[in-house]
Amino acid sequence: MRAARPPLPGWLETLRLRLFATPVDIVVSFLCLYVVWRISLPLVDWLLVEANWRGTSREDCTNAGACWVFIRARFAQFMYGQYPVPERWRVDLLGLLAVLAAMALSWRRLPRRREAAITALVVLPPLGILLLHGGWGTGLALVETREWGGLMLTLVLTFYAGLIAIPLGILLALGRQSRLPMIRFASIVFIEFWRGVPIITVIFLASLLLPLIMPTGFNVDRLARAVIGLAFVIAAYMAEAVRGGLQALPEGQVEAAQALGLGYWRITRLIVLPQALRIALPAMTNEFIALFKNTTLVLIVSIFDLLGIAQAALADPAWVGMNMEAYVFAGAIYWFACFGLSQWSRSREKRLQTAYGR
Amino acid sequence: MKFLRDRKVRDVLWQVLATVGLVAVVVFFVRNASDNMVKAGIASGFQFLWRDSGIEVPFNITGYKPSDTILALLWTGIVNTLLVSAAAVVVATIVGFTVGLMRLSHNWLLSTLAAVYVEFVRNIPLLFFVLFWYFGVLSALPTPKESYDFLGIAFLNRRGLSIPLPNDVTGFRLALIAILILIGAQIVLARWAKARQARTGRDFPTWLVGFVLCGLLPVAALVAAGAATSWDVPSLRGFNYRGGFVLVPEFVALFMALSTYTAGFIAEVVRGGIQSVRQGQIDAARALGLTPGRVVRLVVIPQAMPVIIPPITSQYLNLIKNSSFGAAIAYPEIVAVFMGSALVATGQAIEIIAITLGIYLTIGLAVSAFMNWYNARHRVVSR
Numbered sequence: 085m086r087a088a089r090p091p092l093p094g095w096l097e098t099l100r101l102r103l104f105a106t107p108v109d110i111v112v113s114f115l116c117l118y119v120v121w122r123i124s125l126p127l128v129d130w131l132l133v134e135a136n137w138r139g140t141s142r143e144d145c146t147n148a149g150a151c152w153v154f155i156r157a158r159f160a161q162f163m164y165g166q167y168p169v170p171e172r173w174r175v176d177l178l179g180l181l182a183v184l185a186a187m188a189l190s191w192r193r194l195p196r197r198r199e200a201a202i203t204a205l206v207v208l209p210p211l212g213i214l215l216l217h218g219g220w221g222t223g224l225a226l227v228e229t230r231e232w233g234g235l236m237l238t239l240v241l242t243f244y245a246g247l248i249a250i251p252l253g254i255l256l257a258l259g260r261q262s263r264l265p266m267i268r269f270a271s272i273v274f275i276e277f278w279r280g281v282p283i284i285t286v287i288f289l290a291s292l293l294l295p296l297i298m299p300t301g302f303n304v305d306r307l308a309r310a311v312i313g314l315a316f317v318i319a320a321y322m323a324e325a326v327r328g329g330l331q332a333l334p335e336g337q338v339e340a341a342q343a344l345g346l347g348y349w350r351i352t353r354l355i356v357l358p359q360a361l362r363i364a365l366p367a368m369t370n371e372f373i374a375l376f377k378n379t380t381l382v383l384i385v386s387i388f389d390l391l392g393i394a395q396a397a398l399a400d401p402a403w404v405g406m407n408m409e410a411y412v413f414a415g416a417i418y419w420f421a422c423f424g425l426s427q428w429s430r431s432r433e434k435r436l437q438t439a440y441g442r
Numbered sequence: 443m444k445f446l447r448d449r450k451v452r453d454v455l456w457q458v459l460a461t462v463g464l465v466a467v468v469v470f471f472v473r474n475a476s477d478n479m480v481k482a483g484i485a486s487g488f489q490f491l492w493r494d495s496g497i498e499v500p501f502n503i504t505g506y507k508p509s510d511t512i513l514a515l516l517w518t519g520i521v522n523t524l525l526v527s528a529a530a531v532v533v534a535t536i537v538g539f540t541v542g543l544m545r546l547s548h549n550w551l552l553s554t555l556a557a558v559y560v561e562f563v564r565n566i567p568l569l570f571f572v573l574f575w576y577f578g579v580l581s582a583l584p585t586p587k588e589s590y591d592f593l594g595i596a597f598l599n600r601r602g603l604s605i606p607l608p609n610d611v612t613g614f615r616l617a618l619i620a621i622l623i624l625i626g627a628q629i630v631l632a633r634w635a636k637a638r639q640a641r642t643g644r645d646f647p648t649w650l651v652g653f654v655l656c657g658l659l660p661v662a663a664l665v666a667a668g669a670a671t672s673w674d675v676p677s678l679r680g681f682n683y684r685g686g687f688v689l690v691p692e693f694v695a696l697f698m699a700l701s702t703y704t705a706g707f708i709a710e711v712v713r714g715g716i717q718s719v720r721q722g723q724i725d726a727a728r729a730l731g732l733t734p735g736r737v738v739r740l741v742v743i744p745q746a747m748p749v750i751i752p753p754i755t756s757q758y759l760n761l762i763k764n765s766s767f768g769a770a771i772a773y774p775e776i777v778a779v780f781m782g783s784a785l786v787a788t789g790q791a792i793e794i795i796a797i798t799l800g801i802y803l804t805i806g807l808a809v810s811a812f813m814n815w816y817n818a819r820h821r822v823v824s825r
Contacts (some may be wrong), residue, residue: 103551112551113552120551263453264457264460277803280763281802285766285777285802288795296475296479296792298474298477377567380569380570407577416568418570
């Protein structure tokens with residue numbers, strides 16, 4: 085037998101164990117290093133070193149790298165779409181309100197946190213629509229939804245579709261677990277139908293069928309159609325996420341509550357949902373991320389969200405050949421938003437696990 | 443109101459209420475729809491399927507022509523959907539398993555690279571990748587004259603990927619039959635070997651024989667078939683490549699986006715499945731003196747597969763549904779040619795939507811029926 089070699093000092097030993105433990109490991113590690121080298125070097129060159137930062141037009145981009153001048157020139161469009169410039173403060177104001185509300189509500193020691201949350205959820209959504217849309221006797225200039233666009237539209241779609249999808253999903257999940265056959269059957273049909281078809285067809289379907297099945301003269305806004313289509317699909321997926329939480333709940337919880345004489349709705353509200361939703365939160369966050377990613381599909385019915393604006397910007401004759409810059413910028417925003425959300429959900433999950441000592 | 447306290451009465455009441463509500467909503471929508479359709483002068487029915495379509499489909503392997511019926515157009519769309527899905531499923535599985543196993547490597551660099559890949563593709567919308575490949579990568583490719591040349595038989599340029607076609611396919615047909623027979627022989631052999639080992643304890647090199655039967659011999663058969671026929675190799679004539687078969691850029695872009703995106707999700711499934719095998723199982727297998735290869739083959743894989751297969755099937759299903767993203771770049775799959783072109787041409791919104799959704803639901807039902815069958819067969823019996 086070979087004598088065990090003495091361990092190297094400190095971090096060198098870690099490095100050896102994790103990268104150069106066996107001959108195969110050494111080869112693999114160097115191959116990986118080579119791949120990283122070959123990918124990251126040109127990438128960094130293009131993104132930063134050789135990139136063009138200053139200027140106002142395409143002619144200012146003289147270096148070989150990315151032309152970030154293009155993003156700077158079009159930045160406002162990426163954020164607001166065709167929203168009229170003098171009215172953009174309304175978008176900013178709403179964004180500020182939403183961020184403030186979110187920050188206040190995530191502060192754990194906020195007095196009357198529960199009531200505040202309910203108030204915010206009741207007041208903010210209609211206020212948001214009034215503020216962005218204007219008209220309807222608010223004294224604000226009317227801004228049609230077809231002028232909305234960019235990141236603002238992506239967030240609006242996500243927020244309102246989520247606002248419908250989450251409660252609807254919870255109801256559907258409860259319906260699927262119901263002991264009443266009729267309600268169970270209806271929930272299963274609804275969930276499986278929307279889960280079985282591609283979202284793109286649902287957005288098509290919503291934009292074509294909603295005007296058809298409404299009474300003549302009753303016009304459903306184009307954007308609202310997309311929101312409803314998205315919301316239905318995500319609600320179905322959300323329902324399955326919540327069902328996971330409901331099924332993970334020990335039977336004894338409900339039985340104990342029944343023994344105490346509580347009725348169905350009270351058991352659901354006070355015993356079942358608080359625990360089930362906590363268990364289902366990671367899965368629900370995943371569905372929410374999926375919703376955020378799928379808002380891009382409204383491009384198919386000519387609504388220009390962030391990706392749509394990036395796509396439309398490519399057609400500008402003054403900025404020919406900026407495909408990569410536009411995609412990298414839009415892609416980075418999506419990536420940071422989704423990655424941030426999933427990290428938040430993971431850290432929360434960990435905290436809860438330690439809190440429950442599992 | 444005392445009878446309301448009876449649970450049975452309340453149950454019935456709730457259900458009646460729900461049913462009446464649902465029926466009322468449906469009746470309301472249907473009546474509006476028929477009113478609106480009468481006003482717009484749209485006749486309902488499925489006769490339009492037998493009308494001439496007059497719609498060009500630039501990429502089809504069904505031999506479809508614009509003078510064919512709309513039904514033929516629909517069939518072309520279905521074939522194109524299945525074509526891109528099948529190609530992407532194969533590549534996504536290979537890449538996904540590789541990346542998933544890489545993530546479990548004890549080599550820090552390798553597992554980090556895999557993690558970066560997974561986090562990269564999973565946190566960006568699929569539509570982004572589709573557009574990126576189509577408008578970002580493929581439109582930046584050179585003109586046909588300056589094509590990338592792969593060994594003088596395949597050519598990549600902004601008009602797509604030109605690949606050679608065999609002039610005579612009888613050899614390939616024979617090879618396909620031979621491969622099916624070989625696979626059948628392998629299944630019979632594996633059963634026999636398993637039964638014999640259970641009876642006598644004698645081992646049989648099933649995997650080695652299987653590698654020859656299902657790996658080497660089929661390749662040999664395909665090579666032989668390829669050598670037996672002449673090939674139609676694409677060549678540059680004028681401004682474009684003629685001959686062979688052209689995979690249009692729409693196909694290539696959708697295929698690349700679907701396979702790389704789904705691979706990220708499959709990698710996570712594979713990782714989760716393998717991690718679900720308890721360490722004790724592996725330790726016990728090692729303690730019995732099994733070689734590392736056998737530990738993986740006899741202990742890890744049989745326990746990981748039942749965990750991996752169901753979510754992977756639903757990833758396949760997602761991939762098939764996601765192939766509809768091709769509509770965004772005009773790849774002629776079901777949604778683009780039928781819900782798009784045919785709907786615009788005929789105006790039969792309700793019928794076309796119903797047929798399209800019906801197709802996807804049928805595919806979904808078929809896949810989940812398979813999944814249930816598989817689950818029932820491979821459920822791990824816990825004692």
